[in-house]
C-alpha cells in the first residue's frame with residue numbers, strides 16, 4: 376500500500392490508442408519504495424490503482440519499465456519535491472543558506488532544490504549557480 380505524497384500522478388504522452396503509454400511520476404518515500412519492486416509488481420500497483428479509480432478492471436499493462444534514479448550512482452535520485460501540506464517555499468530559501476565553519480570559511484549551496492521558483496528544473500539549477508557566483512563575486516567586489 377502506498378501512502379501520502381504525490382502518488383500517482385499520471386499522464387499519457389502518446390495518443391495512438393494501439394500503443395498507449397502511461398507514465399507515472401512517483402515522489403517522496405513512495406519513489407524509494409517503488410524502486411525496490413520488480414517492474415511487474417510496480418505495474419500491478421498501477422493496474423489496481425486504475426481499476427480502483429475507474430470502478431471497472433482496466434486492461435493490464437503489456438510491459439512495465441521502472442526508472443531507478445536513486446540506484447543510479449551518477450544520479451543518486453531525480454529531483455527534489457515539496458511535500459503537500461508540509462513544505463513551503465521558505466524551505467527552498469533555507470537550503471540556500473551558506474554554512475560557516477569555525478575558520479570562517481563558507482560552504483555555499485546551489486542546485487535545483489535551492490531554487491525558490493524553479494525547483495526540479497535544469498534552469499533552476501543553472502540560475503541557482505549563477506545566484507551563488509554573483510553573490511561571491513559581489514562580496515569580492517567583482518562584476519559578472
Ligand SMILES: Cc1cc2nc3c(=O)[nH]c(=O)nc-3n(C[C@H](O)[C@H](O)[C@H](O)COP(=O)(O)OP(=O)(O)OC[C@H]3O[C@@H](n4cnc5c(N)ncnc54)[C@H](O)[C@@H]3O)c2cc1C
Pocket residue numbers: 444448449450451452453454485486487488494495496497498500
Ligand atoms: C527523468 C527526468 C526528467 C527530467 N526532465 C526535465 C525537463 O524536461 N526539464 C527540466 O528543466 N528538468 C528536468 N528534470 C530535472 C533536472 O534534471 C534537475 O532538476 C537538474 O538536473 C538538477 O540539477 P542539480 O545540479 O541541482 O542536481 P543533479 O543534476 O541531481 O546533481 C546532483 C549531483 O550530486 C550527486 N550526489 C548526490 N548525492 C551525493 C553524495 N552523497 N555525495 C556526492 N555526490 C552526490 C549526484 O550523483 C549528482 O551528480 C528531469 C529530471 C529527471 C530525473
